[in-house]
Ligand SMILES: Cc1ncc(COP(=O)(O)OP(=O)(O)O)c(N)n1
């Protein structure tokens with residue numbers, strides 16, 4: 001079943017002084033229609049309450065909510081889907097757990113991983129990157145793929161939406177779209193600036 005996948009994925013981040021709930025309120029009120037809750041610090045019981053609070057905000061604004069990694073929580077939260085950052089995860093099992101109606105996104109760092117994911121037949125979109133270096137992470141040896149990395153995709157016969165991710169700045173958007181990617185995912189370029197809501201609006205103006 002083909003599912004709608006937005007051209008713009010806003011990702012929350014664990015930040016002092018700017019909670020996930022505040023981030024989602026900011027993004028939705030600035031017009032974001034696709035929110036990924038990406039919390040790497042809280043225990044599961046706290047996650048459920050926070051996700052459901054965030055789900056209410058998303059409902060109010062008509063935004064889609066995706067949760068990062070915690071697919072086992074899908075029956076306890078009001079979210080449209082999950083994003084899995086481990087390419088080696090057992091994706092057919094995850095699909096069985098979440099069901100056919102939920103959206104399943106997965107991260108990939110090279111073309112072999114993209115093709116491997118495609119062969120599973122259970123993924124709705126790929127997040128492919130990093131496009132550039134990710135300022136919020138320790139270097140993990142992954143090589144930024146740059147514009148050329150996305151241009152190679154046409155030859156591969158990838159049929160599922162590809163979302164560019166990792167180190168994307170506003171000024172990269174036009175050139176990224178020209179490579180043929182279906183959308184972009186952004187966290188730091190919004191969450192770490194003085195006026196994140198204005199930045200969300202600027203990303204939307206570039207994308208639509
Ligand atoms: C849309 C989207 N893209 C990427 C990620 C997470 O990034 P990744 O590098 O795959 O995972 P970490 O190891 O950094 O957690 C995401 N959550 N969503």
Ligand SMILES: Cc1nc(C(=O)O)sc1CCOP(=O)(O)O
Nearest residue numbers: 129130134165166167186187188
């Ligand atoms: C957390 C994360 N890691 C990525 C990787 O490719 O390793 S992409 C990503 C999502 C956010 O990226 P940004 O903050 O640069 O927008």
Ligand SMILES: [Mg+2]
Nearest residue numbers: 085134137140
């Ligand atoms: Mg990463």
